[in-house]
Amino acid sequence: MFGNLKRLVGPNQEGLDCQDARKLSSDYLEEAVTEGNAAKIRRHIEMCKACAAFFATLKATLHLIRSLPSRQAPESLRKRFNQ
Numbered sequence: 001m002f003g004n005l006k007r008l009v010g011p012n013q014e015g016l017d018c019q020d021a022r023k024l025s026s027d028y029l030e031e032a033v034t035e036g037n038a039a040k041i042r043r044h045i046e047m048c049k050a051c052a053a054f055f056a057t058l059k060a061t062l063h064l065i066r067s068l069p070s071r072q073a074p075e076s077l078r079k080r081f082n083q
């Protein structure tokens with residue numbers, strides 16, 4: 001599956017593969033990546049349905065965590081989210 005995808009995208013094109021995209025996913029959703037990496041991730045998600053689904057699930061999970069009563073969230077976690 002990933003082999004087909006890579007052929008489609010082209011291994012030498014600038015951009016992330018699925019592994020890199022997922023490695024950066026939580027940082028991306030917390031807006032803790034550089035603008036350049038964020039752009040690469042956005043491009044990858046646009047091309048890759050598997051990662052788009054992965055990011056959507058992760059985003060929903062983070063949203064759920066954030067929507068919990070804030071007093072229950074550790075202070076350090078809230079600070080990261082609010083940056």
Ligand SMILES: [Zn+2]
Pocket residue numbers: 017018019021044048050051052
């Ligand atoms: Zn992918």
